[in-house]
Amino acid sequence: MLVSDFILSRMAEWGIERLFGYPGDGINGILGAMNRQDRIRFIQARHEESAAFMACAHAKFTGRTGVCLATSGPGAIHLLNGLYDARMDHQPVVAVVGQQRRMSLGSNYQQEVDLVSLFKDVAHEYVQMVTVPSQTRQVIDRAFRIASEKRTVTVVIVPLDVQEEKMEQTPKRTHGNVVTGVGHSFAKTIPTYEELKNAAAILNQSERVAILVGAGAFGAEEEVSQIAELLGAGVAKALLGKMVLPDDLPYVTGSIGMLGTKPSWELMEGCDTLLMIGSSFPYAEYLPEPGKARGIQIDSDAQRLSIRYPMEVNLLGDSKATLQRLIPLLQYKSDRSWRKEVEKQVAKWKEVVESRAMQPADPINPQRVVMELSQRLPDKCIVSADSGTCAFWYARNLTCRRGMKGSLSGNLASMGPAVPYAIAAKFAYPDRIPIALVGDGAMQMICMNELITIAKYWKEWENPGLLVVVFNNCDLNMVTWEQRILSGEAKYEASQDIPDVPYAEFAKLLGLAGMRVEEEDEIGPALDSLLDAGRPAVLDVVTDPNVPIVPSHISMENLSNYFKALMKGDAEQFPMIRQTIRELMQGGIA
Incomplete structure (x- = not known):
């Protein structure tokens, strides 16, 4: 087994069924290995940028890690735009990139690019070049584990001569050797009971609740609907969260922002409490004016809490698991006047949209x-x-x-x-x-x-x-x-x-x-x-x-x-x- 064969077999163990890419001599070893196996399929794009977009889309639509493959030099550079798309939308993507032979590096060789530096921003969580065969296992494993755990982009760079070297079937138990395994356990973070109680107290005291959902609310559709019904709330959607709830629900106001709807604008202007779920919507001018509404945010990443609006309660946790524990603490709002106003505006807006069309x-x-x-x-x-x-x-x-x-x-x-x-x-x-x-x-x-x-x-x-x-x-x-x-x-x-x-x-x-x-x-x-x-x-x-x-x-x-x-x-x-x-x-x- 060559290093290139091992890379593909290891990817298959990580559940990868296809990778998107474009050929080049910097990945000839990996392409040769593709031809010697039948577990992973190569999908040929017309351009490496498209291949990276495809890997990002695979992650978005399936929830599983996407993989793209490119040669050294220009092929690697072409990946960048699609990889930034994945990183900025928090999607797990692993890019496998070729490099010139190790003996050529540092000689200003044809298509020699400092790939570690090139990818250092887009793959800041993990970018690594494999320099010896015994390093391959842990680099591949860490790339996939980090991409999945952090929902981000990682990059593995493999020089051509390394791709063609023999791979040890069984890793040696020696000093300095790192022996890793396949698999990742997905833990769902849940806020403390006290934090949930504080959030519930605010929502129970509120009269006009606005909910804003983003891509982080996927998987929690039923819980979002349930909490909207309990609170008599309207639900606006950030662009990446457009498909979280269907548009035929009478309390769904549609998109928010410059591309958004009038009911979403009025929802934010009129609410006394904003509940943001799985969204990092960036445009503050379309959120309630600070101080006029109380704020609660649910997000699985602490770095994204309270960066768009001054939240009173920040709930670090998985959207579905957090809402499931929050719902029993909420009281049904018998006064439905706010909900009726929201639904009235939504119905009116649909007539406006149709008449404009x-x-x-x-x-x-x-x-x-x-x-x-x-x-x-x-x-x-x-x-x-x-x-x-x-x-x-x-x-x-x-x-x-x-x-x-x-x-x-x-x-x-x-x-x-x-x-x-x-x-x-x-x-x-x-x-x-x-x-x-x-x-x-x-x-x-x-x-x-x-x-x-x-x-x-x-x-x-x-x-x-x-x-x-x-x-x-x-x-x-x-x-x-x-x-x-x-x-x-x-x-x-x-x-x-x-x-x-x-x-x-x-x-x-x-x-x-x-x-x-x-x-x-x-x-x-x-x-x-x-x-x-x-x-x-x-x-x-x-x-x-x-x-x-x-x-x-x-x-x-x-x-x-x-x-x-x-x-x-x-x-x-x-x-x-x-x-x-x-x-x-x-x-x-x-």
């Missing part, structure tokens, strides 16, 4: 696309969204149901992960239908190439359904609106305009299904056709870039910047004004 645009309102899609979402589908205005419509307009999954690049907010996420979802759940919402900027940046990956593998999938919806407006639209609203600058066409690309025709060239839609009445029939196409499909929708991303709350500064941009002669000022007026006439702005 039905407003005419030139040629298609992107909100209409997501509304039509929401009505047709397959059961247990897995939705991924890219960064940009499509994330805005995902957050605000997509109606999720129980059993669905969904995610996007949350804290990094990187362009490019939507299609890699969908691919990873498909390999993890071959019977489900992934749906990727992608802006044309992200499509051109990296996602078009990953259609080739889909074309490579789709015929083996149990259910070949997979849909990519491209919001084609020939504009890097989110930044365009940020220039206007945040900076008071007119659209800079040289940086913002991008080419019109026939995405559906490209999909057809690859043997996939594809349709281009330029009329609103064509959206529904096109979705019906592509969701039933019997193969992966691309819907290329020509959307209006001047439909504004209206925040749930417009500050005077944002409004002032908007008018400054108009006064500076924005090239799209007249259609922009028209669409903004249409949006504002529908109400829903705080």
Whole structure:
């Protein structure tokens, strides 16, 4: 057995079934070992960045560690963006990276990069280079154990000559040798009874409770619903927590923040107590004003407690286990006036969202696309969204149901992960239908190439359904609106305009299904056709870039910047004004 064989067999013992990567001579030893075993499958991405996104998505959708593989030098460097996506969204990912032969290191050799230094930030919990075969066991074991325990990124660097050396079958019991084992026990931290009593006392005294859930609340869905019913509370969702509770519950106010809803804004403005569960939502301006509401936070990481809002009680613990012990201490609130007000606002907001989606645009309102899609979402589908205005419509307009999954690049907010996420979802759940919402900027940046990956593998999938919806407006639209609203600058066409690309025709060239839609009445029939196409499909929708991303709350500064941009002669000022007026006439702005 060579070191490379051992690495793969050890990964299999850690439960790894597939790894995502791209070949290169710096990992020839590992690729050779892949060819000598059948326990782990290699999934070939078009780019190492996509491979890292896929590993992150695998972790997000399955709860298990994702693995990506890249060669030395440029291959390793390409991993970084996807690895930062995993680290910043607290996902367990192990990257295995090649390196030049040991005798070449320090000679300014071709593709020689100081990989330990390169990965030191993204994998600050554990990055290690294997320098002798006897070190391999403990480095692999520690990388997987730390990634799993800390929910973070770890990196293992293996020089090519080490990959090709023989591995001792049985570790020697000698001084200095570290002999490790496989396996990790997941302990659930639980706050003390006194801490739970203090939290319950505050919640029992409160009259208007607002709950904010994030990705850390996954697995505690029933408990969150139960506590919301007991307290008569409304529940807002951070972007990564969008799928924690379905949107058809009358007390779920939807997303929070700039991409959020008016009911979520009003929930935070009107509450007297904030209960934050498994979230590190960063934007303080969308939380209650400090001092106007009491605060309780539940999180499994002490570093994330009380860093977004001055919490009165900080409960360090697993969300599900903590809520299970908190619930018996809570009193049912017979006064449901706060709940009734929340539900009234939610119902009103849904009418606003629908009426906005039905407003005419030139040629298609992107909100209409997501509304039509929401009505047709397959059961247990897995939705991924890219960064940009499509994330805005995902957050605000997509109606999720129980059993669905969904995610996007949350804290990094990187362009490019939507299609890699969908691919990873498909390999993890071959019977489900992934749906990727992608802006044309992200499509051109990296996602078009990953259609080739889909074309490579789709015929083996149990259910070949997979849909990519491209919001084609020939504009890097989110930044365009940020220039206007945040900076008071007119659209800079040289940086913002991008080419019109026939995405559906490209999909057809690859043997996939594809349709281009330029009329609103064509959206529904096109979705019906592509969701039933019997193969992966691309819907290329020509959307209006001047439909504004209206925040749930417009500050005077944002409004002032908007008018400054108009006064500076924005090239799209007249259609922009028209669409903004249409949006504002529908109400829903705080």
